[in-house]
Amino acid sequence: MNSELDKQITYLKGVGPKRAEMYKKIGVFTVYDLLCHYPRDYIDLxxxxxxxxxxxxxxxxxxxxxxxxxxxxxxxxxxxxxxxxxxxxxxxxxxxxxxxxxxxxxxxxxxxxxxxxxxxxxxxxxxxxxxxxxxxxTPFKVQPVYRLTEGLSQTVLRNNMKNALDSFGKYIYEPMPAHIRSDAGLCAMEYAVTNIHFPKDIHCFEQAKKRLVFDELLILQLAMAMLRSKGRSLTGYVLKEKNIDEFYKSLPFELTNCQMQAVSDCMEDMQKPFPMNRLVQGDVGSGKTAVAAAVAYFAYKNGCQSALMAPTEVLAHQHYETLKGFLEPLGVKVALLTGSLSTKEKSLVKQGLENGEYHVAVGTHALVQQNTRFKNLALVITDEQHRFGVRQRAFLAQKGSNPHKLVMSATPIPRTLAMMIYGDLDISVLNELPKGRQPIETYAVTGKLRQRAFAFVSKQLDEGRQGYVVCPVIEESEMALQDVKSYANKLSENGFDKYRIGLLHGKLPNEEKDRIMRDFKEHKIDLLVSTTVVEVGVDVPNATIILVENADRFGLSQLHQLRGRVGRGQYKSYCVLITDNVNETTKKRLKILSSTSDGFKISEEDLKLRGPGDFFGDRQHGLPKLKIADVSHDLDILRKVQKTAELIIESDPMLEKGENKGLKELVNRLFEYANADDL
Structure with a gap:
């Protein structure tokens, strides 16, 4: 990396200490950072x-x-x-x-x-x-429009950018090997940076953007591939081939073909000298926990321990009960470790884990505390992995001697996107629903039919079932959206006062949220009015109806996740989506949801209709924020990039060749930015 580009922003004419402080607020510290602060739009004169x-x-x-x-x-x-x-x-x-x-x-x-x-x-x-x-x-007939902060104007930023290009443009180096640039038909880097800020015309802009999008996605793919290589240090647990037919025979149901394949993938991985790093990605109700139980049993047959970490106490309890049911009849001892246990209970569980008395531990972040030790932890399973802090995942992985890692996610993601988000993981997909699971009938209606929808919910509750009502916001807002607080009151005025109504939202303390979900599971609550915090919740087989207000405000994948809260038992289940926004896009989106229950198909449509916001919102997957690439529009480039990255890594796994020096520097820069050891 050219040291000139890493000079502080104050080296630029027109940027003093005060303005440098403003630049810091938008993540610009050096000349390089400024040159990478790409326009969000353009004015075409x-x-x-x-x-x-x-x-x-x-x-x-x-x-x-x-x-x-x-x-x-x-x-x-x-x-x-x-x-x-x-x-x-x-x-x-x-x-x-x-x-x-x-x-x-x-x-x-x-x-x-x-x-x-x-x-x-x-x-x-x-x-x-x-x-x-x-x-x-003005020589620049296409003017850039930048993301700003208070005290910075477009004019100031444009002038600073012109100065940066005039004074430091000659130091912009070419990180891409010539043959790759030629094969992909890419312009030179200096040309790209100049023309992304001040394009001479639309053709120059398109060439510049194509180059910078390609580079950004390539660096990300290479970073993922190198993480995979980093994780390939030898594991302390190369497991032996074992027959686990007794596990399959003990189940009260038959595993689907894709569940069997996922178990087989995991067992094969765990017999290699490198630690397994696998994602089991399945739709709601596809049976990920049964796969986790089978793999934990395989570890047990090899004389090793497993740990499963869940994001909430209620989910940890649910996994504990499920795994206990699957494994204890086969002699596997399962322990639960959560923050709400008494000091004495925690101490006994930790003692049992350290001396090997327990074979499987299920818990929350309590599993990663310093004083939790294992005798021989060979397998680490994380559920809804993107909801954990990266450090928590890293801590759990450090508990054993480079243990095998299995990640479970209930968010169906299109394969192209999954490769990008989980590029350092091998992927097993569960795309068949277990036998006997009933499809959920889904209806999209306008607010005019709200009273009829209420009557339908009442009918379910009168039959002894339970239900959910989901609203997009917690409190009343100016946006005319349904909010959980006033909605709960509105329900009691609409004949629901005879039912036990619960209220759940993200601002409640965790203990309170866990208590409400526990009460709902134990049927102390008939109808739960909630925000999307129930999206990843416990199984309540008695819940048969979910009503979602302002359904147009949610992504299709999110609505599909919410729908998956019902239909988990023997009873016929229903999902009612209410919206007053009846434009063509909304109709099209809700029709997709009503016509299919395939989460992967829905996620593909969601990506086309809404872009990748649902998948990259709040950087929930720990990915660095993309500066210029937009995965929904740049899928073709992403596919080319993935092939290019494969070829580069095949011939140079750690980017040590001279021609890849520039790419390696950019990967290292990304690692610095994203704290990549934990990416």
Whole structure:
């Protein structure tokens, strides 16, 4: 990496200590960081319209001359209005500027300019208030628009960027081997960086973007591949082949083909000298826990311990009961370790884990505490892995001698995206539902049918069943969305006062959330009004109805996850989606959900319709934030990148060849950014 580019931002002309502090707020510390602060949009000055053709209340670009400047008018204390008359030779426009003598002074009389702003007024007399002003002779006809913070303006940032390119552009180096660039038809890096900020035209912009998207995705794929190689240090537990037919025979049901394949994949991995690093990705109700139990039994047959970490106490309890049911009849001792156990209980469990009395431990973050020790931990299983802090996962993995790792996720993700998010894991997919599981009938209706929906919910409750109502927000907001707090009150006014109603949302303390979910599971609550915190919840076989308000506010994958809260027992189950937003997109989305229960198919559609927000929201998977790539639009590039990354890693697993030096530096930079040992 060129040390010139790593100079502090204060090396740039026009950036002093005060402005440097503002830049820090948007993650810009060095000249390199600034050059990588890509525009979020562009103003195209080549796309101007005649003033006479400009539509009212639309934002447009016009080109013309200032022909008259009026005297400033002070309309009240602290408010001065400046006006100028602007013409394109055919029609006139009044430019109105509030409280900015500087902007008014820029509009020199008889000067030729581009103005960008919203047209107001009427068909005869048009106005534009506080426009963006560009001199007609500006060499940059496509102007960048950046993400800002308070105290930084577009003009300041553009000027700083021009200075950075003028003074440091020559230090932008080429990290990509020439043959890869040539094969992928990519422009040079210096050209790409210059033209992403100040493109000469749309073709230059497209070339620049293609190059930078390719690089960003390639570095991410290479980082994942190197993590995989890093994890290939020898494990202390190379397990022997064992027959586990007695486990299969003891089950009260038959495993599906894909469950059997997943178990087989895991057992094969665990017999290798490197630790297993596998993701079992399955739809709601696809039987991931049965796979985890089979693999834990395989470890037990090899004389080793397993640990399963769940994100909440209630889920830990559920996994504990399930694993106990599967494994204890076969002589496997299962322990539960959670924060709510008494000090004495915790001490006894920890003692049992350390001396090998317990073969399987199920718990929450209590499993990763310093004083929890295992005798011979060979297998670490994490459930809903993206909900854990990266450090917690790393701590648990350090409890044994480089143990095997199995990750379970109930979020169906399109394979291309899964390869990107979990690029350091091998993937087993559970895409068959266990035999006998009933499909959930799904109905999408408007708010006009709310009372009928309420009557349907009541009918289920009167039959002794339970239900969920899900709202998008906790408290009343200006956005006219249903909120859980007032909804619970509304229900009691609509004939639900005879039922026991519970209220669950993210702002409640964890102990309170766990208590409410426990009460619901034990049928002390008939109807649970909740936000999406129930999305990953406990199994309540008696729950047969879920009603989702403002369904258009949720992603399809999220709605599918919510729907999976019901249909877990012997009773016919239903999902009612209510929305008052009946535009074509909403209709199309909800129709997809009503017509299929295949979570993978739904996630593919979700990706097409909404982009990757559902999958990358809040960086929930621990991925570094993408600066320029948009996976929903750049899938073709991603596929090419994945092939390129495979070829590079095949010939140079740790990027040690001279030609890959630049790529390795960028991977290391990404590792620094993302604390990659825990990525």
């Amino acid at each position: 080549t796309d101007t319209v005649p003033i006479s053709d400009s539509a009212l209340n639309e934002t447009v670009a016009v080109k013309g001359t200032v022909v008259r400047k009026l005297a400033p008018a002070r309309i009240r204390k602290g408010m001065t209005v400046y006006k100028a008359v602007f013409t394109d030779g055919t029609s006139d426009l009044t430019v109105v500027i509030y409280n900015s003598e500087y902007l008014f002074s820029q509009l020199a009389l008889d000067g030729e300019f581009y103005l960008v702003g919203r047209i107001t007024g009427n068909l005869i007399r048009r106005e534009m208030s506080s426009p963006l002003v560009f001199r007609a002779d």
